[in-house]
Amino acid sequence: MPRVVFDPERCKGCGLCLAFCPTRAVGMDEGLNRMGYHPAVLLDEAACTSCAACAWVCPDLAVEVYVPVKAGERRAGVG
Amino acid sequence: MPRVVFDPERCKGCGLCLAFCPTRAVGMDEGLNRMGYHPAVLLDEAACTSCAACAWVCPDLAVEVYVPVKAGERRAGVG
Amino acid sequence: MRQIFAGTDGLTQSTTIYCPGCTHGITHRLVGEVLEELGVTGRTVGVASVGCSVLAYEYFNCDMQEAAHGRAPAVATGIRRVLPEAVVFTYQGDGDLASIGMGETIHAAARGERITVIFINNANYGMTGGQLAPTTLLGQVTTTTPGGRSAATAGYPIRVCELLATLDGPAYVARTSTHNVAELHRTKKAIRAAFQAQLEGAGFSMVEILSTCPTNWGMDPVRAMEFVAKEMTATYPLGEFVNWRRGN
Amino acid sequence: MRQIFAGTDGLTQSTTIYCPGCTHGITHRLVGEVLEELGVTGRTVGVASVGCSVLAYEYFNCDMQEAAHGRAPAVATGIRRVLPEAVVFTYQGDGDLASIGMGETIHAAARGERITVIFINNANYGMTGGQLAPTTLLGQVTTTTPGGRSAATAGYPIRVCELLATLDGPAYVARTSTHNVAELHRTKKAIRAAFQAQLEGAGFSMVEILSTCPTNWGMDPVRAMEFVAKEMTATYPLGEFVNWRRGN
Amino acid sequence: MAERILLKGNEALGEAAILAGCRFFAGYPITPQNEIPAYMARRMPRVGGVFIQAESELAAINMVYGAAGAGARAMTSSSSPGISLKQEGISYLAGAELPSVVVNIVRGGPGLGGIQPAQSDYFQATRGGGHGDYRTPVFAPNSVQEMVDLTMEAFEVADAYRNPVLVLGDGILGQMMEPVALPPAREAPLPPKPWATTGAKGPGRRIINSLYLDPVVLEQRNLWLAEKYARMRGLARAETVGMEDAEICLVAYGATSRIVKGAMQMARREGIRAGLIRPVTLWPYPTVSIREAAGRVEAFLVVELSLGQMVEDVRLAVDGKAPVHFYGRTGGMVPSPREVLEKLREVAAGMGKRRVVAAGAGA
Amino acid sequence: MAERILLKGNEALGEAAILAGCRFFAGYPITPQNEIPAYMARRMPRVGGVFIQAESELAAINMVYGAAGAGARAMTSSSSPGISLKQEGISYLAGAELPSVVVNIVRGGPGLGGIQPAQSDYFQATRGGGHGDYRTPVFAPNSVQEMVDLTMEAFEVADAYRNPVLVLGDGILGQMMEPVALPPAREAPLPPKPWATTGAKGPGRRIINSLYLDPVVLEQRNLWLAEKYARMRGLARAETVGMEDAEICLVAYGATSRIVKGAMQMARREGIRAGLIRPVTLWPYPTVSIREAAGRVEAFLVVELSLGQMVEDVRLAVDGKAPVHFYGRTGGMVPSPREVLEKLREVAAGMGKRRVVAAGAGA
Amino acid sequence: MTHEVIMAGHGGQGVLYMGTLLARAGMLEGKEVSWLPSYGAEQRGGTANCAVVIGDEAVVSPVVYEATGAVVMNGPSLEKFAPHVRPGGVLVVNTSLAPERVERGDLRVVALPANRLAEETGDGRSANMVALGAFAAATGIVRMDNLLEALRQATPARRRHLLAGNERALRRGEEWMGKD
């Protein structure tokens, strides 16, 4: 499972996540979603640090961010 | 001619001139004017210094103030 | 004898409807004198507002418009823009200017509209019988704060000069008082400065004048002046808040 | 994988009508998160205003009222007084709050009304197609200042936080921005402080949030954020203006 | 019957609101209704209610919107210019279906006008001075007792229909004192308001709103409202005096109706068989009473403190079946019964020659 | 004839104002009339006029008051909720007799409503949504060309009578483009305004005012205004189409009248002899045209984008002489000619059984 | 019979209060009453007046056009309201502040030096009570015991100290009529 999941049907393709991603891990999809926008996609999974900058700047709640669970860590709810 | 002339028909008998006269030269008339007020009067002509305090505080433009003309002074208009 | 104090050509001959000892009358005279002394009465359009001074159009010896309650600065703006050469002023109470008309006041000031506002702060609504004004002091009894103004339900007094001083449009903003002869002299100077600012095209100008309402305060005129001196100036410090000449 | 960022229960699931990249959406999320984190969503009544955020009642996951243009603080006052236990907030644009609603804003603040105002300053009227707002920068082009805002005809920008800071009623007044992640963190902190002020009964609270309007500014969302960072913060300095905890 | 006490109309109205369970009042001073906010300022804190002197009429009506939306019985009052300022707010209250009471103690207009009694806001009150298709029931008391009774009823009607309701008085009614029997305070719990926003989240959350961007939905909203307004027509009410044998039907409301009643009595002494229909509700208009009378009388004489506004509703009800005459005074002038009698005599003299007489000069 | 150019209704209206000599515009944005202030913002500086985006509708109408009082041809524009906010100001303009033009590009209501075209502010426009006895002429264009012509005329009427004049459009008229021939700019000097406050002292000084504390004087003022309003009745105007042989008289104004005309043509093809009276002025209402028709047709069908407002004026004019039917759509919905035709067929089918049909559901 | 009374004077003379007492006393007699003040800007420093109607039937019009009786407390009020009294009506004139001579010969004029009489009873401010007492006695509109009761009912606790003086003044007016 990737660290960042973009919801292609909420995304309006504004590009803010792309612009604010410090690791340049985000790109825009070629295809259009139902609203007619090119949604964001995680291009470079490896580069992503789960810093959540993309989620913070997203105006459309289209981003979920995950971190790998360390050994022994409890699977808790949303931080 | 007195230094201060109160217009008994403009005066509303508020007593401000009396209160602010530094020489206590002002008093109120016993009689009533057409509006039903006791108008101000110059009680003590001699005490008056033409300081114009009474005129400054009068809300009803009921006060004219004069100073004696010194010898050689031109009779000019209102200062 | 030489006359050193007489009526002013800036006012008409009418007697006013103001209560005995009400300082509205004094302020009228000061404004009239300044207009006369500046020689602009003949090109002045004044705007009367709704309050005890609603009949100001009968008293100022110049063209006058009567504005709806609170809207004098908007009316003055209309006049100002149409008559670039005219001198335009409003004469407003604290209910008119700071309550219903707060929006118009701030926006005319922010626009730097070249008008002069004479603002009579008598800490209540005189004309309608003494209700709470935005400027009523904490603890002050009015017909709508029968237990005295409580901050918890009726809020805090608004200091209009301080408010306007945060804007870039005003050229001159000062608060003066009417409670003694010295203050009246200062008030007249401030009024003159305010009109001067307008004449120089410097921007919006306003003089807030602490005033009495003996009738609704339930005080005789002299006690009312003491109230201004002691109580009102404590909440409303006197002074210049903006002066285009000094650059603040 | 553990989820560290997800939707908030403070918002509904609806997608918004905002243009792509418009920071209205970000601010919604921050407010929703704060409501959720404070655990008050279930006792909150929000007031939507008239502007691009007019449909805010569809987005915040709490009881909502839609107010007439500019009157949100008055509507919120009515709610506040009737429901002493509720959390009450308004969400208003700069046209709504600082132009037509200036009077209501200042008076709610002066009353120390226990409401929280989220104030979106995007330097223009978004919803109606990009007209001059009181907060439009000097020189900024809008549909009603086609040659750029000129102080001479359209006046100067109004700094609302500075204005309200002159009043005694506000408990918390701050200006923050949305132009990068760090500022968004600060914005969220400010929103939380503002609601905290309300919960503690300290008085009126407001957070002015510098925001983008990519559509009407004719900029892409990223350029728009740069505009906020460079141009808007120059006219509208960020910071806390009143904080009841610090006593200023 | 409760003991009668002497009360000023404005204060009686204020007390009536409190008896009806009103616990939120926001207003702004204006003559001749200043006693209402002053009374509320004294009384509300004692009954655990809220009094706010709003910064303006606009703020006041919108505070009422918020309070009513939060479930309180809420009221505001003003006089003519102030009521004009509330028109947007009233349209919003109607659009969002918020029960509330708005009192207009009418004074002379237009503009700043004067402060003496008038009835020149009839059109505004009955046709909706605000924008959009909406209606508000309008109660028109003609005594201090009715200032009490109709105000209390106004709150019930407001809640029953989720609609703003107007009480239309005038300077005479507001300022006069008469003995009144105050009804007991409403004891029953207020009607439940499951739509009120009191704080909730999730699917049960509530929204107070009048915006419908989709015209299909907005039209449905309008039709829903229209249906409600049709139901409200049942509220129409009039008092009739001496209509059994009347050949001339006087129509007047509010304080004017009392003067007209005086004139009617004088006329009857002269052998002119006049009767009076006094609308108690101005909207819905008691059209049926008038229409019935139209079949029986020779002529109508409408008397108002205006240039002729209600006369249109009379003409709409009469629908050409009898001539409709008008007599009006304006600007704060109040006719004497003798003046109205004079006019009655004229109408009586001209009877037989049936014709429709145009309403007041041009208005 | 001047060359025809393609213009949007709102912009054409703005240009017409300038051609008429309007040199002061104050407004506040609101859909669907935003093109008017935007146009004025561009154009006014180029003709030496003033454009101000006011801080609110209240400020805008009061700026117009000041500017008109100072002698300028002045205009403001808005849409429904904003016009409600201007009601106090309009009453003041009428009271102080200040010539000015107020444009309402109507949208659906009540409350925030919607932004699509409507005609639900008819009562407000024609009965005076503000307080007091006052009237304003109301022009109702039905094309972009008339947006130009009637706006220009509005300024002339305003000056001729010293009165505010309304132009009532709707979203369709404001947003649509049509070819227009712009008349030449008014070249004659503006009528002298010896009452305007331009700066004067002494006995010749001027006062703009609507306050008359003495009811005797205020009544005189009201009678003076009433007389003026009576003189204004001569402004009443209607366009009639196909009324020579009509058995059903359609009545509609504004954009609706065009759709209704379409329906009328369709009906005639089916043998239903329909005619159309289109009021061009809504106040004064073209009562005489309607009344004349009432003697000749079998029935009236009034079509409005509202729940039924103008229908009252039709009924007042018809005065019981023929049944008056109503068809309305609301909330931004616009009927198709076919829908209106359907209704026409119904009316035609029911003819013969003369009866008065109540206007729209409850409004 | 229906009494339609006008009471007039200047701002501080307690004219409106006098009217409310009369109305209250009327109620105590089981009558229908109304009281209507002039209001508004007029009052300021100017005149004050009210109309009181007392009768057996529900009051038709609270506005008084042709008074059956009037009390005028100063000169301007005399000028303004004397013409509005019906022939045969009672007109009480406070001669302390108004001329004794009344132009009309068709009225029952009571020339009453109310201020002087009030001062005699010890409180110069109760001239209104003196006039009211005299008016009641002259017209029989209400009985003195009801006036006194009305006064008691209308006097709030914090004004109790003024009660005795006002009662004396009411009686003084009545007495003075006896003498008249």
Add this chain to the structure above:
Amino acid sequence: MTHEVIMAGHGGQGVLYMGTLLARAGMLEGKEVSWLPSYGAEQRGGTANCAVVIGDEAVVSPVVYEATGAVVMNGPSLEKFAPHVRPGGVLVVNTSLAPERVERGDLRVVALPANRLAEETGDGRSANMVALGAFAAATGIVRMDNLLEALRQATPARRRHLLAGNERALRRGEEWMGKD
């Protein structure tokens, strides 16, 4: 004949502009015309559409209920407006953004890959011009020279550099019809 045309698409596609050009061209032919846009909140990121009427007589209603022809520039517009075209009417569908298949069999459907054709002419943004050219050719509603003249008139000086591309696109649409 009166043409009643609907043009629809999403916000940035220049649909309203396309409509104004058509109306202008109609005027150049000496016809009566009207143009009515949808407006308001709808537009934001959503759909845009306008109605154009062109005929010999004064336009009766600017509102189009049953179109004689339509241009739909994307999928949602196709869904929304296809049902509003009269039997036998022309429907130009931009198949670059909308499905080629149209449910109705009673229309003259022109399947036009407008975006692709526009890109071929060198400016991907002029898909609207391609569609307009095709629509004009398919319906004969206005002549190409008048469309070109309308375009010239409507192009302000600061947009002159776009003129040639737009002309090419208009012509490309026309050509494409010829080939069709």
